[in-house]
Amino acid sequence: MTALLEIENLSVALKNGPRLLRSVSLRLDRGEVRGLVGESGAGKSMIGKAVLGILPRSAEVVEGRILLEGTDILTLPPAERRRRIGRIAALIPQDPLTALNPSHRIGPQITDRLVDILGWKREKAEARALELLAEVNISAPARVMRNYPHELSGGMRQRILIASAFAAEPALIIADEPTTALDVTVQKQILKIIAGMQARHGTALLFVTHDLGVVSKVCQSLSVLYAGKVLEDTQVADFFRAPGHAYSAALLAATPKYTDPEGSLMPVGPEVLAAVQAEVDAADREWRHV
Template sequence: MSFLSIHNLSVRLKKGPPLLRRVSLDVAAGEVRGLVGESGAGKSMIGKAVLGILPPSVEVTEGEILLDGVDLLKLPPAQRRKRIGAMAALIPQDPLTALNPSHRIGPQITDRLVDILGWTRPDAEARARALLAEVQIPDPDRVLRSYPHELSGGMRQRILIASAFAAEPKLIVADEPTTALDVTVQKQILKLIAGMQARHGTALLFVTHDLGVVSKVCQRLSVLYAGMVVEDTSVADFFAAPRHAYSAALLDATPKYTDPSAGLQPVPEAVIAAVQAEVVAFDRGAAHG
């Protein structure tokens, strides 16, 4: 049974165009599912909808988001926040802006455990120290007393990973968690996330534009274009034989590190035109019921 099930989720700007077009996908307990596509495809919007953090200018117009069998969209706001807070967490994209610069690291990990989940302060602090050690941060006590600007980007991202796992959530949304890091640190962080996910058995919705990342950490993936899922498949099948022309073009556009002389291959205009036509046809069908 899927821990997260999204059925026909549509999101749009209020009095504006659609951002997600009847998106459906499932994430099983302990599974890692990738969301891939170019910038603006709607990857992060799916994660925000699941976590209940859509911008005020955006609204859900139809669909279901079932978290452990309960439709979040049918819950009163307070109950929805409580359920999401107990079961899900976020690893955000930019570790510098995600952490409050005026607060020390310790409270930024422990306050959620104390205020939302009812932990005692000593238990929450012990949990924070243990998690910092698990994400391979030396001298956790010093780091808990530090401010974000006193730490490197890689260390800040490790702190966000520790914070996401703090309450043992059943689902984590990782929103391009390595984008703001250099290549060497990216590799370390990906390995760390994969190890934490495996040890804790957490379902992971991994948002990325990097198919190389997908090949390393995901079991299944959804390919999006303009807020529409064009392919939903296993990672193995995707890399062996993508079914949709746009998926195949994305794969062909991936840099070939084994052949530095090979030039970059953009997605052909004919493929873009064809998938745009699919979106137009989809919108026309939706408008007519």
């Protein structure tokens, strides 16, 4: 069976600059939830951006393929690529405070894709939006549809963005650190809502996060990244039992434990970092030779 998303040997680089993603490969099946973990700057968000076709203008794909339902989207003409991505995938963005357009009401921001891209009737799209808002536990969906973003709280806005991502029943949703910008108390609710929505709709989820706790709760598989290179690609259960890479083990050890609140934090040791950096450098040398 073809995978929903298959990334093969993807390298993204700054124009005339260093690589941000180093020959990344990963696979996501229908309904699978995969975590993408790593430190800030490890390139985990960059993978999501490449899949969604929203790489910053300063970066470009220099090698590799991104197969979405079996078609390499990188070879499609821009208009067709946009439509294909819009139909198959959706994004739950990181910061709900900046991800809604301040001068449009909430309603149209949920229904726009249904009406403009998928050609639904407005009434049908609005009924669907109301349903989705109720599903993410918004108590007065009809009123919220008429609100402007600045009238709503951050948690509320993130729920709206989640509802909006699920609106067109995409096969793939990329959640780009969807709880990072939120209050700790709200984070848990949002995580629960995303997990619940994912389970009900059977959507495949690429969950970008630096929080291994989140991964253990939501994901089935995960990829560990360092400096744009996938160090380990494994099942969540195996990972927490026996991480396959020294860096992964150090990362896991560095996670603060609720069971030991007084314990001091364990940074990733310098010898581990040196080893992983050597691995990255070796990959770069090899890449330049090809």
